[in-house]
Amino acid sequence: MNARRRAITRGLFCAGLMLGMPALMSVRTASGRLTADFERFHRMMDSQFGAQRVVVSRAWEQMLRAAVERSELEQVQMVSQFFHQYVRYRLDINLYGMEDYWASPLETLGHGLGDCEDYAIAKYVSLRMLGISDANLRMIYVQARIGGSRSTITQAHMVLGYYPQPNAEPLILDSLVRDIQPARDRPDLQPVFSFNAAGLWTPGGTTSVASPTARLSRWRSVLDRIENEGLVW
Structure with missing residues (x-):
């Protein structure tokens, strides 16, 4: 701010x-x-x-x-x-x-x-x-590798991403991990899509592809x- x-x-x-x-x-x-x-x-x-x-x-x-x-x-x-x-x-x-x-x-x-x-x-x-701003926050739906980044067992999971700048690497706020870590330090998380009140994005996308309220009941x-x-x- x-x-x-x-x-x-x-x-x-x-x-x-x-x-x-x-x-x-x-x-x-x-x-x-x-x-x-x-x-x-x-x-x-x-x-x-x-x-x-x-x-x-x-x-x-x-x-x-x-x-x-x-x-x-x-x-x-x-x-x-x-x-x-x-x-x-x-x-x-x-x-x-x-x-x-x-x-x-x-x-x-x-x-x-x-x-x-x-x-x-x-x-x-x-x-x-x-x-x-919404531009700095997204909820990120991921596939999380259970047991570490080399595990082949995954499950659906959601984290919150804070982007210091809109296109910056996010910091990850996770329910299961108290420490806030840069995304690069969470290789166990594979993004599927992200959203907030303003839009919905595919991994790596810079433009919203859908209305989040229309797509996510x-x-x-x-x-x-x-x-x-x-x-x-």
Whole structure:
């Protein structure tokens, strides 16, 4: 995040606090705007998961507010660390009773559990809320080699890619690996396609090949739930 955008973001937060509205977070970015009505989010957390989980949703809010004045790389590190601290890995079949379910941030933080897609979605939403552009973030669907890069056993997996520049090598945020690593250090991951709220790309592609919401019904569904939770692009 450049100095001018940090100054604008700080101003928006300070204005909200001065007006007595600390629960509403609003960040304008080059590619759009994501707002969070935290009081709505906390009420829904209390209603669906109980007061104990509101402690976690408030910790998420506090982390995001603390990250506002940090550099983009620091924001990426803080968000990744938060979800590794507060969410444990759990397969969808064991948590939701279905093979593949994409959870919203409310559901992931409410359960304190999630699989690879849930981690990636929650981190993506958090970083978009901090003003990082869609041009710098993609969820990457991969085939992961189980047991290392030389293994012949693979399974479907999803990670979040942070691109310091739109065409740069991404840093990989993985649900199963706490360390954030450059893509070149993850030869165990073979990209299949990537997407965000703005587009869908094939490996190596520079132009979106399809609408992500038209092609990915689970993505469309989770975006609807995210909006209902008070997080709106």
